[in-house]
Amino acid sequence: MVVPVKPLTAAKSRLRGALPRVRHEELALALAADTVRAVLACPAVAEVVVVTDDARVAATARAAGARVLPDPADGGLNAALRHGASAAHGGGWVAALTADLPALRPDDLAAALRAAQDGPAVRRFVADAPGDGTVLLAAPPGTPLDPRFGVGSAAAHAASGALRLSGDWPSLRRDVDTAADLAAATALGLGPRTAALAGPKASPAGAPG
Numbered sequence: 001m002v003v004p005v006k007p008l009t010a011a012k013s014r015l016r017g018a019l020p021r022v023r024h025e026e027l028a029l030a031l032a033a034d035t036v037r038a039v040l041a042c043p044a045v046a047e048v049v050v051v052t053d054d055a056r057v058a059a060t061a062r063a064a065g066a067r068v069l070p071d072p073a074d075g076g077l078n079a080a081l082r083h084g085a086s087a088a089h090g091g092g093w094v095a096a097l098t099a100d101l102p103a104l105r106p107d108d109l110a111a112a113l114r115a116a117q118d119g120p121a122v123r124r125f126v127a128d129a130p131g132d133g134t135v136l137l138a139a140p141p142g143t144p145l146d147p148r149f150g151v152g153s154a155a156a157h158a159a160s161g162a163l164r165l166s167g168d169w170p171s172l173r174r175d176v177d178t179a180a181d182l183a184a185a186t187a188l189g190l191g192p193r194t195a196a197l198a199g200p201k202a203s204p205a206g207a208p209g
């Protein structure tokens with residue numbers, strides 16, 4: 001499983017200020033740490049490769065048990081994912097997961113990965129809760145991941161031949177881009193790092209305290 005994380009000073013820019021008493025970099029780190037923690041706790045995942053140029057993210061991911069690779073020189077999210085996928089060991093399915101899923105439950109991820117591998121061996125993706133973005137893309141052995149993350153990525157993945165998975169998996173689909181998304185993730189149940197920041201003294205802007 002390849003998990004990309006932007007440098008914390010630039011990451012999650014739409015979320016800046018969502019927790020007024022929390023430094024933005026701490027919130028961005030907590031989202032990624034909780035995502036990686038849930039992936040590592042998923043028995044269906046053989047290996048977790050975090051692609052990042054951020055030293056704190058790298059140290060946190062390594063301490064949790066992930067492999068860490070730097071971004072490739074050509075830059076950008078999809079280049080980072082191709083780089084991580086090409087470095088994956090084992091020759092099995094390869095998947096990419098965004099690192100902004102602080103409510104992610106290992107059982108939701110396991111169910112989605114099972115569904116991805118069921119039926120014809122083609123690329124599959126899981127759209128985010130709004131339906132236009134992508135949280136998970138999986139490719140069968142021998143098929144390039146061919147990631148097309150970015151604005152409108154669900155349509156781009158479908159246009160590239162990937163099949164959309166239709167399961168519920170609320171904690172997997174709940175990516176956090178905005179303060180409202182953070183409130184929705186809080187309602188689902190945050191992972192420990194994010195919960196420690198979004199406690200009663202620092203609830204998301206606009207959400208009940």
Ligand SMILES: Nc1nc2c(ncn2[C@@H]2O[C@H](COP(=O)(O)OP(=O)(O)OP(=O)(O)O)[C@@H](O)[C@H]2O)c(=O)[nH]1
Pocket residue numbers: 004005006010011012013014015051052053071075076077080098099100177
């Ligand atoms: N390694 C790496 N990860 C990236 C890069 N761009 C985005 N990501 C990660 O890809 C995932 C999805 O990206 P977005 O949801 O757009 O997150 P973002 O770019 O941090 O957020 P915004 O600033 O709000 O667009 C997140 O886990 C990001 O950290 C990149 O250039 N390199």
Ligand SMILES: C=C(OP(=O)(O)O)C(=O)O
Pocket residue numbers: 098128132133134135148149150151152153154175177
């Ligand atoms: C990069 C993506 O995430 P977001 O829409 O959260 O920016 C994506 O959905 O492809």
